[in-house]
Amino acid sequence: MFCRKCGVEVRAGAKFCHKCGHPAPVSGGTASAGARTPGGTASAGAGIPGGTASAGAWTPGSTASAGARMPGGTASAEARMPGSPYVSEKEKPGLIKTMPEQTDHNSDEQFQEWFSDAGDL
Amino acid sequence: MGNGLKMTYNVDMVFCIDATGSMQPVISTVKQNALSFYHDVVRVMENKQKTINSMRVRVIVFRDYIADDQPMMTTKFFELPAQAAQFEACINSISAMGGGDEPEDGLEALAYAIRSDWTKEGTKRRNVIVVWTDASTHEIGYAKSDPKYPKGMPESFNQLTEWWGDRQMEPYIKNAAKRLVLFAPKAPYWEQISSTWNNVIHYPSTAGRGLEEFTYKEIVDAICNSI
Numbered sequence: 001m002f003c004r005k006c007g008v009e010v011r012a013g014a015k016f017c018h019k020c021g022h023p024a025p026v027s028g029g030t031a032s033a034g035a036r037t038p039g040g041t042a043s044a045g046a047g048i049p050g051g052t053a054s055a056g057a058w059t060p061g062s063t064a065s066a067g068a069r070m071p072g073g074t075a076s077a078e079a080r081m082p083g084s085p086y087v088s089e090k091e092k093p094g095l096i097k098t099m100p101e102q103t104d105h106n107s108d109e110q111f112q113e114w115f116s117d118a119g120d121l
Numbered sequence: 122m123g124n125g126l127k128m129t130y131n132v133d134m135v136f137c138i139d140a141t142g143s144m145q146p147v148i149s150t151v152k153q154n155a156l157s158f159y160h161d162v163v164r165v166m167e168n169k170q171k172t173i174n175s176m177r178v179r180v181i182v183f184r185d186y187i188a189d190d191q192p193m194m195t196t197k198f199f200e201l202p203a204q205a206a207q208f209e210a211c212i213n214s215i216s217a218m219g220g221g222d223e224p225e226d227g228l229e230a231l232a233y234a235i236r237s238d239w240t241k242e243g244t245k246r247r248n249v250i251v252v253w254t255d256a257s258t259h260e261i262g263y264a265k266s267d268p269k270y271p272k273g274m275p276e277s278f279n280q281l282t283e284w285w286g287d288r289q290m291e292p293y294i295k296n297a298a299k300r301l302v303l304f305a306p307k308a309p310y311w312e313q314i315s316s317t318w319n320n321v322i323h324y325p326s327t328a329g330r331g332l333e334e335f336t337y338k339e340i341v342d343a344i345c346n347s348i
Contacts, residue, residue: 110213114207115191116194117191
């Protein structure tokens, strides 16, 4: 399977792309992080026990971190939580992209504020 | 005893974080807990009847000299808890990305960590280096031909071993104070370090899985076991 963000081949079973850190596609399936399943209601495998959240919706923040995972779920199968500020395309027609990409990837500016090149020893 | 000398326990930590793409899970875990890290450590230490008088933390983010634009980035020491907010902001600015081939340049990160400006204060000190990686390392000097590669690195793994030192030789880090905590796979060169260097605690991680098997509590406990 291949990363939906950078296109590199991702090892089967991996939760994240080793190249860019993007949540990996769900192994063996067609749904991936943020991907929609037509008309679908999420199965238990989508991460919410007995859940009814529609596939293709998002978790708040969408960081795909360990903390974002839900019991029984996988990091890459995201479902929208109650009160989430994000809406699926189905709920908001015309919006092409509703999930922010990698929200825990802060800007390079912030990184540069704290880190400097290690330089020579 | 009774001479009025106040015992002080000063702890310096250097976090060497592999920030290549697959490391997203553990980086997210550290981000979520950076602000409370100091208090979490102090609480665990108090349970061990130990009081820390001063704690400083420095961060080294490493990737791959040949594949990445920012292969080795460092911070100064943050004094905790006074600079906890800055430390949290620093951790939150780390992005897991890049990496190129599977081995990363972790040995160079370790060289920088060993050469840290360790505290000279305190009647008792602990200098702890914590490495987080899910990858093996290139041999030291692998990227020597890259223009980004720094001057002054050890010429070989044996020389890096000398930098770490032992009871007879402690060029950069005091033998009694130093600890190396490895969250790293059983792979080159982490396994060699684990088996041949002194004062090393190795928690083997699964290659390529971003240390997702470690909870924050396990990480804090592991660090506290070293201090």
